[in-house]
Structures are given as C-alpha cells and as structure tokens.
Ligand SMILES: Nc1ncnc2c1ncn2[C@@H]1O[C@H](COP(=O)(O)OP(=O)(O)OP(=O)(O)O)[C@@H](O)[C@H]1O
C-alpha cells in the first residue's frame with residue numbers, strides 16, 4: 001500500500017509525442033481510472049508507471065520513492081493485462097505462485113497465500129488446470145489472483161475486462177471494486193469504457209491526445225465537465241452542443257437555433273456577443289408543448305424504457321433527446337422540447353473551456 | 358475449416374497421385390527393397406556369385422567391434438552436432454529477437470550457411486583448420502595447442518562436429534526466431550513485473566515455451582547428423598584418423614563402395630533405415646501431442 005505520484009511524465013516514440021506531461025497524485029488506497037478514446041496514451045502512461053516503458057521526461061514516485069529509473073521487478077507492483085498474459089505452460093497454482101517463488105518465500109507461506117487468494121476469487125477448484133483449459137472469465141480471475149497474492153504496493157489494470165462478454169463484464173466490474181475496497185491497494189485502472197470508469201473510480205483521469213483533460217470524481221466530471229471534450233466523452237448518448245452568443249450582462253445566451261436560455265447559476269463575464277457553446281445532455285431536453293426548441297426528427301431508437309430521438313434544430317445542428325419510452329415520434333415530425341435551464345453547461349466558443357460565473 | 362473435394366469416378370484421383378507414387382516407388386521403395394534383399398546375401402570375393410545367408414550379416418555386424426565403434430562415434434557425433442547447432446541457433450535467435458539495429462541484415466547473414474553446398478563448406482573448413490596451411494590452425498597453435506587432426510582423433514571429431522553443426526545453425530536459428538516471436542510479449546512483461554530477472558525469464562518462461570520447437574529441431578538435427586553429414590566427413594577426415602570419425606553412414610560407404618562388401622554394407626543401410634523410421638515415428642507422435650503444454 002502506497003501513494004503514487006506522476007510528475008510531468010512525457011513520452012515520445014521517435015518524433016511522435018504521445019504524452020505531453022501528465023501530473024497526477026494518487027492517495028493511499030485510492031482507485032484512479034484513466035479513461036479516454038483509443039490511442040490517447042492511456043496504456044503508455046500505465047506502462048511507464050509499471051516500468052515497461054521509459055518516460056522521456058518527468059518522474060514516477062511510488063510510496064515516496066523515485067522509481068523512474070527502476071526495472072519493473074524492483075517497483076513492487078502487480079499488473080493485470082488485457083489478454084491476461086498467463087504463463088501457458090504453468091498450472092493456475094504455479095501461475096499465482098511464480099512471483100512469490102522468485103521472492104524466495106517459504107513454500108508453506110506461498111501455499112497459504114495462493115489458497116487464500118483462490119478462495120477469495122472462487123478459483124480454488126481450478127488450481128491444477130492449465131490456462132488453456134479455462135474460460136475467459138476464469139482466466140481473468142487467475143490474472144487477478146496472480147496480482148493479489150503478491151500483496152504489492154500498487155495494482156495496475158490495462159483494460160482487464162474488455163475481452164469478456166457484456167454480462168460477465170458487469171459482474172467482474174463489481175468484483176474488482178469489492179476486492180480493491182477490501183484489500184485497500186492503491187490502483188490505477190485504464191479503460192475506454194465510460195461506464196466502467198464511472199462505477200469503478202474514486203477519481204477519473206479523462207485523457208485526450210496525450211493530455212489529462214480533467215482529473216476529478218466521477219460526479220464532478222459529470223456535473224461540471226472542464227471542457228467540450230470531457231463533456232462529450234462522458235455520458236451516453238453524449239451531450240448536445242449548440243452554438244450561441246452571450247447576452248448583454250452575461251445573464252444568458254442567444255442560441256443560433258433561435259431562442260434564449262438564461263444562466264440560473266449566475267452571469268458570465270464577457271462582452272455581449274462573445275461566441276459560446278451551450279451544452280445540454282439528452283435527458284435534459286424534455287418534451288413540452290410550448291418548448292422553444294424545435295427538433296425535426298431523423299431517427300428514432302426505441303429502447304423500451306426510454307426512446308432516443310435524433311434530429312436537427314433550425315440552425316441545422318444535430319441534437320439527441322432522451323424521451324419517455326411511451327413516446328414514439330415518427331421520422332420527419334417536428335417535436336417541441338424545453339431546455340432545463342439548471343442543467344445548462346456553458347463553454348467558450350473559442351477554446352472550448354468551461355465558463356463559470 | 359477443411360475443404361473436401363469429392364471426385365467422381367476412381368481414375369482421376371489415382372492419376373493425380375501417380376507421379377508422387379512413382380517417384381516414391383522408384384527412388385525409395387525400390388532401393389530400400391534392394392537393400393533389404395542385398396543384406397541377406399553374401400557375395401564371393403570376386404563378386405561373381407551371391408548366396409543367401411539369412412540374418413547372418415546382421416549377426417556379424419553386431420559382433421564386430423569396428424561396427425560398434427562406428428555406432429558409438431555416431432552417438433557422440435550426432436549428440437554433439439544436435440546440441441551445438443541447437444544451442445548456438447537458440448542463442449543467436451535470442452539476440453536477433455531483441456530490437457537491435459541492423460537486425461534484418463543480421464538475420465539474412467545468418468541464413469546464408471544453409472544455402473552453401475556441403476562439399477564447399479567442408480572445403481572452407483579444411484582451409485581454415487588444415488594443420489599446415491589453415492588460418493585458424495595457426496592461431497590455435499599460437500595458444501600452445503598441438504593442433505593436428507590428421508593424427509589426433511579427438512580433434513578430428515571436434516572439427517567434423519563443428520563443421521556439421523555450423524551448417525545446421527541457420528536452420529535452427531530460423532525456427533527458434535519464429536518460435537520466439539510467437540511468444541506473447543505481455544507474458545514476458547508479466548514475468549518481469551512478477552520480479553523475474555532476464556535470465557530467469559529465459560529459463561522459466563521462454564525455454565519451456567520453446568520446447569515444441571526444440572524437440573522438433575532435436576529430431577531434425579539428429580536425422581541430419583546421422584544421414585546428411587557424409588559430405589563433411591568425407592571432405593575433412595575420410596573417417597580417420599584410425600576410424601575416429603567413422604560414423605555409421607560413412608562406414609556404409611567405406612564397406613560398400615571402397616571395400617565392396619555389399620552384403621555387410623546393405624545390412625548397415627537397413628539398420629540406418631530402421632533408425633530413421635524410429636526417429637520419425639517418435640517425432641510424429643510428439644508433434645501430434647504438442648509437447649509439454
Ligand atoms: N511502441 C510504440 N512505438 C510507436 N508508437 C507507439 C508505440 N506504442 C504506442 N504508440 C502510439 O502511442 C499512442 C498511444 O498509444 P496507447 O497504447 O497508449 O493508446 P491507448 O490509449 O492505450 O489506446 P487503446 O485504448 O486503443 O488501448 C498511439 O498513437 C500509438 O500509436
């Protein structure tokens with residue numbers, strides 16, 4: 001158990017810069033989820049912490065010790081890989097015992113630790129099997145077990161659930177959460193799945209193009225996304241964006257779609273006419289007979305409990321609304337929608353950064 | 358998924374198979390049959406008449422200390438050739454598998470020996486190690502070793518072993534390189550995180566995972582050393598000195614072609630044939646079982 005500090009970590013592969021200076025401080029026992037689209041550098045960051053990749057700049061500090069230049073074996077960490085990376089020629093028991101044997105633990109203690117972890121993960125009956133005789137979910141558990149028995153300072157997970165089917169993924173997600181809580185091991189978890197991120201993380205790091213766009217708790221990120229990228233990335237279906245300009249006094253915005261919204265949480269600074277981007281989530285545009293937002297419906301996705309409606313507003317911007325499952329508008333119809341003013345997010349039209357009062 | 362072609366009639370499939378069967382029959386079954394027949398005959402000293410003697414040729418063979426000597430030479434020789442060519446091939450493949458600059462050039466160069474005719478490469482070794490004119494021979498002598506493989510049987514054995522193993526290194530290298538590249542990188546990374554040093558990773562992960570390849574190569578190299586090294590031995594030592602490098606295959610040649618003792622030579626061929634059939638059978642069995650994991 002330990003803290004983890006990542007200070008200004010940069011990474012280039014040849015001329016391509018993949019990480020542009022990441023800073024992150026992880027508290028003891030905290031679970032941090034790094035989330036972002038494919039290719040944004042999540043795995044690279046994790047591998048730098050593991051010591052499998054050398055940073056071109058910055059420092060990695062685990063438990064107060066600078067480990068930037070240390071080999072993986074000298075960092076006292078454990079990692080769960082996306083493809084599990086079990087040793088194919090060893091039994092499940094040997095897979096889990098391997099790291100302990102190397103550390104020279106007495107045989108009895110190895111046996112006890114492996115048994116305990118196997119019980120915890122319900123894989124005790126599988127200890128004599130080879131990895132190829134296991135299902136994907138079982139392999140996943142063995143990979144977890146191999147990490148747990150080591151009792152490391154730090155757990156690293158690189159998309160450990162992405163090879164599982166949807167149902168198993170949900171189940172393992174809960175299990176990982178429970179294990180991490182009960183063991184209290186500081187963890188860094190990489191995923192591109194935002195539901196996984198929201199449910200697992202004490203805090204999230206939303207990455208984009210080698211930059212940490214926002215580091216905050218899941219609800220903070222949901223309620224106050226720092227910029228348009230984060231706002232659009234977290235949430236499904238993603239947040240709608242409508243262009244507009246600041247009203248005199250900064251008390252609201254005039255949208256290109258032809259109506260005004262007021263800012264309930266206070267006026268924004270800036271000259272009238274400043275370009276803005278207004279964000280509103282699909283669940284915050286309820287149907288209303290006198291609603292100002294006129295949506296021409298393109299596509300309707302009935303999901304049972306709710307209906308997703310995609311369409312265009314008069315300014316030709318696209319917009320998605322989440323309606324009650326009882327509503328089934330037809331394509332081509334024009335819907336009147338309201339905007340819940342308390343749920344409006346305001347971003348700068350130029351930089352895309354959040355504008356607060 | 359295996360696609361099955363179904364022929365109508367019986368003629369076409371047999372016709373399509375005919376060339377292969379003809380070749381096998383003419384170049385394998387017929388000589389093999391001749392050898393088996395010959396092995397039970399004995400010719401008179403002038404080669405005018407032969408008499409049927411049953412298994413007597415074989416009985417004599419296994420009572421002959423010279424033949425048993427050739428047998429033990431063969432075991433030492435084949436074992437060493439297989440060991441050295443596999444060890445060196447593996448070592449070079451491990452180096453090539455690391456990301457090094459100029460890796461492609463290095464790989465290409467390593468494959469060349471395989472393309473050199475055995476007689477040519479033997480001539481090369483001859484020039485390098487000839488006691489009087491050899492470059493390496495002079496260097497070795499510079500270290501105070503009395504190098505003369507024309508007299509010293511051990512040195513002669515060493516030389517033919519090196520020459521025979523050298524040629525096989527390329528072959529082993531290619532297979533090991535492919536084997537190494539098939540090991541998922543993440544497995545090795547997991548071992549590194551588990552705390553294993555590079556040496557330990559090699560012996561506890563890489564080597565066991567290569568065992569199917571190693572086993573396959575072991576059989577191939579043994580077969581090579583048994584049957585395919587005639588050229589090297591003939592060019593370098595002619596089985597000498599004092600039969601120190603006379604292996605089974607070389608003795609077949611000496612007894613049959615030089616001494617014209619056809620019955621004994623044929624019996625020896627039959628023994629070799631049985632050996633290769635056994636080796637191949639072992640190999641097929643294990644390949645089916647995928648050795649180890
Ligand atoms: N060894 C390498 N050499 C060159 N470029 C690399 C190397 N490894 C990764 N990259 C590049 O670095 C960028 C980030 O890769 P990384 O694997 O960290 O992405 P990721 O966020 O984990 O993506 P994914 O969700 O698809 O796993 C990518 O553009 C990738 O092409």
Ligand SMILES: [Mg+2]
Pocket residue numbers: 042043044
């Ligand atoms: Mg990745």
